[in-house]
Amino acid sequence: MSDSNLSDNHLPDTFLTGIPGLEAAQFWTAIPFCAMYLVALAGNAALILVIALDNDLHAPMYLFLCLLSLTDLALSSTTVPKMLAILWLHTGEISFGGCLAQMFCVHSIYALESSILLAMAFDRYVAICNPLRYTTILNHAVIGRIGFVGIFHSVAIVSPFIFLLRRLPYCVHHVMIHTYCEHMGIARLACANITVNIVYVFHLPSRDTQHKALSTCGSHIGVILVFYIPVFFSFLTHRFGHHQVPKHVHIFLANLYVLVPPVLNPIIYGARTKHIWS
Template identity: 55%
Template sequence: MHELNESSFDPITFVLTGIPGMEESHIWISVPFCLMYITALFSNSVLLFVIATERSLHEPMYLFLAMLAVSDLMLSTTTVPKMLAIFWFSAREISFDACITQMFFTHFSFIVESSVLLAMAFDRYVAVCDPLRYPSTLTPSVIGKIALSAVLRGFCIMFPPIFLLKRLPYCGHNVMPHTYCEHMGIARLACADIRANVWYGLTTALLSSGLDVVLIAVSYGLILRTVFQLPSPEARLKTLSTCGSHLCVILMFYTPAFFSFLTHRFGHSIPGHVHILLANLYVVVPPMLNPIVYGTCCTNHAVFCLKLVAIRLHATMQSEHQMYLELLSPLEASQPWLCLLPSWREAQQSFHLELCIAFLSSARSRDALLRVSRETHGTALCGGAKGARRAG
C-alpha cells in the first residue's frame, strides 16, 4: 500500500497514441486540422488587433468578441500543436506534469469560452429586448466583472482535478488512446477507485456548461419572441439568419464536447476513433468559425439593434407627445395666441426628441440614432422641428 501511494507522485511519462485505429491515416488527417488551426490563429489574431486598435469598437459587443477570440486561441493552441506533433513526428510521449497542465488549460479555456458565449447571449438579449437600457446595463465596469468572473469560474472548477489526479496511483499504465490529455482520460489509467473524479466531472459539467446551454437557449428564445413581434418581414428574416448562424456555431462547440464527456462515462460501446475525432473537432472548428461568423454578423446585428431602438423611440415619443398635448390643451384653449407661434410647436417636437435621445450615452450613438431614425421614419420622427422652422 505504501508503494502504491508513493507511485502516485513519481514522475510518469504518458504515451498519446493519436486516433486509435487510424494511425496510417494520421498524415492525411493532419492536413485539415493544420489548415483549420492556421485559419483560427490568423482570424482571431486579426480580430484582436482590429478591436484593440480601433477605439470605436471598444463597445460591449466587440469586447465580448475579443474575449471569445482569446479563449479560442488558448483552447486551440493548448491542444492542436501536440496533436500535429503526434501526426507528423510520432512525438507521442508527454510527461505527467505536462499532461496535467494541458488538461487544466484545455478544460479551463472551454469553461471560459462557455461563459463568454453566455455573456454574448445576454448582450444580444438586452440589445434586442430592452434596447433603451442597453448603455446603462452593460457598462465598462460590468463587462470587466463578467470577464473576471469567467476566469475565476474556470480556475475554481479546474483547480481541484489537479489534486484528484495527483492522488491516484497509475501502476505503470501510461498508454492513452487520445491526441491530448483530458481529465477522465488520465483518470482511467489509474489502478484505484476513480468515483470521486467521475462524480466531480459530471457535477461540474452539468452545473457549469450544462447550465450555460440552458440559459443561452432561453436568451435566444426571448430574442426570437421579440423579433417575431416586429412588423417588418425583412427584419425578422435577417435576425433569424443571424441567430441561425450563431446557433450553428454554438452547437458545433457544445455537441462534440458533451459527446466526448458523456462517452468517457457511458458510451463504452462507441468506437474509439469516432470519440477521438469528435473530441478533436470542438478544439479547432469553433475557434476557426467564431471570428468569421460573429465578426461578420456583429455589424449587421448592431445596425438591426440601432433600427430597433429608433422604432421603439418613435413609438415612445408618439405616446409621450400625445400625453404632453393633452396636458397643454387647457393652456392652449385659454391662450389661443400660443398656437400662432412657430416656436411653440418647434419646442414641443425638439423637447421630446432630446428627452428620448438622452437614454443613449455617447454622442456618436446619438448621431447614428438620428441618422437611422430619419432613414426609417422620415419626417414622422425628425422632420417636425424642421417643418416648424420652415413654417416660421
C-alpha cells in the same frame, strides 16, 4: 517500485498514442487539422485586430466577441501543436505534470468560453429588452468584472481535477490513447476506482449555464450548438459508451471540438460585423 502502482512522488511520464486504427494515415489526417488551426489563428487574430483598431466596435458585444476569440486562440493553441507533433513527428511523450497542465488549460478554457457565451447571451438580452440603458448597464467596468468572474469561476471548478487525479495510483504502463490530455482520459489510466472523478464531472454546474446561454439569438445559437454538441458527445461516450464507440471516432471528434469553434466563430461573427458596420 511496484509494477502495478506508483506513488505520488513517482508519477510516470505519459505517452500519447495519436489516433488508434489510423496510424498509416496519421500524416495525411494531420493536414486538415493543421489547415483548420491556421484558419483559426488567422480568423481570430484578424477579428481581435479589427475590434481593437476600430473605435466604433468598442461596444460591449464586440468586447465579449474579442474575449471569445482570445479563448478560441488559447484553446486551439493548447492542444493542436502537440497533436500535430504526435501525428507528424511521433513525439507522443509528455511528462505527467505537463499532461495535468494541458488538461487544466483545456478544461478551464472550456469553462471560461461557456461563461463568455452566457455573458454574450445577457448582452443580447439587454440590447433587445432595454436598449436605452444598454451602455449604462454594460459599461467597461461591468465587462471587466464579468471577465474576472468568468476566469475565477473556470479556475475554481477545474482546479479540483488536479487533486482528483493526483490522489489516484497509476499503472507503470502509462499510455493514453489520445492526442491531448483530458480529465477522464487520464483518470482511466489509474489502477483504482474513479467513481469520484466521474461523479464530480457530471455534477458540475455548467449545464445550467448552457441552458441559460441558449436563451440568446441568431448567430450566437449556431456558435453555442457548434461548441456544445461535440462536448456532450465526448462526455456521454466516456460515461456510457466507452466500449461501444470506436476509439478513433471518439479521438477524431475530440480533436474537432477544439478546432471547429475557433474556426467558425470568427466566420460567423465576422460576417455579422461586416453586415452591421458596412
